[in-house]
Amino acid sequence: MTEPATVDNAARWAVRLEERPLTPAEQAELDSWLRAAPHHEGALIRARAVWRDVDRLGALQRRGPSPAAPRTRSLGRWAALAASLAAVTVALLAYKSHLLASEEFETRIGEVRRIALADGSAITLNSDSQAAVQFGKTERVVRLARGEALFEVAKDRSRPFLVWSGPVSVRAVGTVFAVRNLPDNISVIVTDGTVEIQQPQAPAQRVRVNEHATVRPAEQIQVAPEDPTVATRQLSWRSGELTFSGESLGEAVREMNRYSRRQIEVEDPDLAAKPIVGIFRIGDIDGFAQAAAVALNADVHTGDGSVRLSTSKHP
C-alpha cells in the first residue's frame, strides 16, 4: 500500500477541491505537495474520482435492495434528520429564504444528475430533462418542464410537495416517485408512500406504492399495479444503468437512444421485435449494439452519427 501520508493528504486535498475554492495559501501548499513526488498527482485524481463515485453508491443505498426493509430504514433516517434539523431551524430558515426564488436545473443528453434540496428532499433528473424548483412557506413546488425525474420527498406535513408536469400535478408528503413527461402522456411510478394526481376538471386520483399511473389529456387516469422489480428496473437509470428484461430490441434501442447523440437504428422489424436481456451503461451505444448483435445474431455497422443493427446474413 502507498504510505498512509499520501492517502491522507490526497483525501484532504480532494475534499477541499471538491467542496470549495482553495485560498491562495492553500493553492500554494497544494502545488508544493504535488511537486514533492510524482505519484501525488495520480493519488489526488483517484481520490477526487472516488469522492464522486460514492454518490452513485449513495443513490443505490437510497433505492435499497428490496422495497420492505430499506423503507423503514430510510423513514427512520428522515425522522432523525427532521429532528436534527428542528434544532437548527433558525439557521436553515435563513438558508432557505433564498430558495423562494425559482431555481432551474437542466441535464444534457446522457447526463443524470441528483440535486439535493434544502429541505432534505432530492430530485434525480434523467437525461435531457429540465426542472424548476420553488419552495415557499406553504408549498414546495417543482415544475418538470421536460423529461423525467425521480423525487425523494422529505416529510413535511405543513408543506406538501407538488410536482407540475404540464397541466397535471402530483402531490406528495413524504414519498418516492418518478414522473416522466412523454409526448402523449405523463407517467407516474410510486416506489414509496402515496401521491395524489390532479388533472384539470377531474377528481384527484390516489396512486399508492408499487402502482403506475398513466395520465392522458381529457381521459380518466389509468392506475395499474407495478411489480417492484419492474419499477426498480425502470428507474435503474438513476445509477447510470439501463436494465432490460425481455423488452423488445426496438423498445430497448429507444431507451438507449435517449442518452446519446449517436443513435442506434434497427433495420428490420423482425429483429426489432426480438427480446433483449441485460444491464447496460447509459450512453454506451457501442457496447449495447455489440451485445445485442451477439445475443440476436445481428451485424453491427458503425457509421459517423449512428450505429445500424441488421439481421446477420451468416447465421
Added chain:
Amino acid sequence: MKTESDRFQWLARHIVPNEARIRSWVKRHARTLSAADADDIVQEAYARIWVLEHELIQHPLAYFATIVKNLVAEHARRAKIVPMERLGEIEALSIVSEEPGPERHASARRQLEELRTLLDTLPPQCRRAFELRKIEGHTIAEAARVMGVTDSAMEKLLARALAKILERMSEAEAAPEFETGRGNDRARDRR
C-alpha cells in the same frame, strides 16, 4: 467533457467502480509486484487517463486496462520480474469488463455493502459527517450546522472517511466470477 467536474465524473463513472477488477488482475498476473508498486501503478494510470480527451475514448475501462498493462510492462522491463507472456491476458479482462450483464449490478451492490461495512468501522462523528454529506446530499455548511461543528472540522471528518475508503479500495479485489464464464466466450466470438 469540457469542465474539470465533468472529467472527474467520467472517471467516477467508468473507472472507479472497476478498480477492484483491475487490481485483482494486476495481483494475479504480476504476483511479484509489491502492494506499494501496484498502488503506484494504479495511481499513475489515473494520472495518464486524466489528461486524455475523454470524449474520444469509446471503451473507457478497456483503455484504462491497457494503460495499466503498459505500466506493468514498463515496471517489469525495469525490474525484470514479471512473467511477460502473461501480460496479453489483460485484453480478455478489458473486454469482459465492458460486457454488460447481471454481474455489473451485483458489483455495485457489493460495493455498497462494502461501503456500509466500512462506514460502520469509522468513528461515529466521522461516519455521521460522511452520511450527511454523501448519502443524504447536504452541503458541508448544512451538515456542519446539523452536527454543531465548524466547516473546517467537517472537512477533516470527511477527509478521514475518504482516506479510509481509499485504503480499503487498495486492499479490495474483485470476486473471481467477474472474470470467467460466459462473458469471456462471447467476447472472443465477437473478435
